[in-house]
Amino acid sequence: MGTFLKIKSLGLTALMLLAVSCSGRHSVDVEPTDPAILYMGRILVTDSTAPTFTYPGTTAMLNFEGNGIAMAASPGSGQFMVEVDSMAPFKINFTPSDSLITLADSLADGPHSLRVTYAIEGYEKHPEFRGFTITGDNAKLLPAPQRPGLKIEFIGNSITCGYGTEADSGDIHFSYDTENHTLSYAYLTARALDADFNIVARSGIGMYRSYGGPREGTPAERMPVEYDRTLIYNPSHYWNHRSFRPDIICINLGTNDTSLDNYDIELFETAYKKFLAHLHILQPQAKIVLLTGPMLHGQALDDVKASLDRLAEGNDNVYRFDLSEQTGELGYGADYHPSAAQAAKNAGELTTYLRTLIP
Known part of the structure; x- marks a missing residue:
């Protein structure tokens, strides 16, 4: 060694x-x-x-x-x-x-x-x-490793980034020292499926409203604005979507949209519907999975679930899956984000589900 x-x-x-x-x-x-x-x-x-x-x-x-x-x-x-x-x-x-x-x-x-x-x-x-x-x-x-055949794109927020996964307690606040994407549900799922993967995620971001924003939304700072850029917050370079053709796209957004219970679920659903239409144009081959994340709970979870159910119903190549809600049994990461154990649990759930979508 x-x-x-x-x-x-x-x-x-x-x-x-x-x-x-x-x-x-x-x-x-x-x-x-x-x-x-x-x-x-x-x-x-x-x-x-x-x-x-x-x-x-x-x-x-x-x-x-x-x-x-x-x-x-x-x-x-x-x-x-x-x-x-x-x-x-x-x-x-x-x-x-x-x-x-x-x-x-x-x-x-x-x-x-x-x-x-x-x-x-x-x-x-x-x-x-x-x-x-x-x-x-x-x-x-030596010659390059072989690129995996399966391609997955993960679109999300801090949960997808791996925010706080190395922290020992929810009372610990964020630092880069405790962020580790390789302990996130997204990374673990991609590795379990031996997939070529792209991550498009940022802590605090939402579909229509980023964390702590006004009820009417944050038009300039949300995922649909950033999605077409190669580098987040940099409008100078647009991503060539033809360079990566995902078989599956997983979207895990809604936690920040409903943050602090200051949200309008109709505005969320409208923005989400428009974004899905954009994805269908860019990646018509992709199966799109709408996820709820483990930090959602109570009325916000019910509202987001119902909204995503409506968006998926009758929408070709759009699917629904709920990651299990964190309860604290598996501990917490920084600022009460998913612990490494919770992320691993969610990865196992999602991996099992995605296998049903792979031919």
Whole structure:
């Protein structure tokens, strides 16, 4: 099993040279646009910038031979979860002083696999993938992993992001240190189904009204406004929907629309209906699943369920599923969001249901 360590930023080129000179080993630099890297998620790639992204769950995967591998990213990119071969996943954090982090060293000879997943919401951090460095006498990049055939898109809020899933108590307030998308119901479902997946989610967002907004809605800040953008809150780059054709789209919205019991369910349903029509035009092949989330309860849950039932009735390729409501038996994440255990329970439920929709 390899030894894992962190290298602080001294300048990317200097660090790579230093790593090679100290080890006396061969190294191979992998550009972030190399076709042998398999990416998942909404990523902006231009001639002048490295692959840029904002949504949690954005993933880079590659195969290689060598005894070690390091990852480069823009300083301050934040937290990623790393999987090397079958070793236990671990978290790394690109602070403002980090540009290169060693992910594994002293690996055995032979082929290895790497999967790196963005664990947080990066709209404030502007993260970038800047490539990898493979080290070892036999260092080389191998052909890209095979892209999964099943494609799923998850549209949602903090629950889909994995907000607070690493917190031990609902009394703990949000921080990036306790957000981990790889513990969310969405990520766990995608992995269980071996799916290529895209996440379009933001904490606090709603279909017609984001958290704490006025009863009449927040027209400028809601999912239908952000959905067509590659990077959230950035209208400069629109997402090419033809580049990802999901077989299934799961929508988990309504918790923030009904927040603080200050909502108009008719406005919610009208906005939702319009968004569904938009999705049907963009992705006519997709089966769309309307979800209720585990934080909904009481009258709000009843209202959202009834609304989604009406939207699904007689609507081709639209389906309904309710994630089980959290009761506290499985604990709470930060700010009384789903715990890791609750998210795992919901993932199991959704995985079982989605299997019924897969031919």
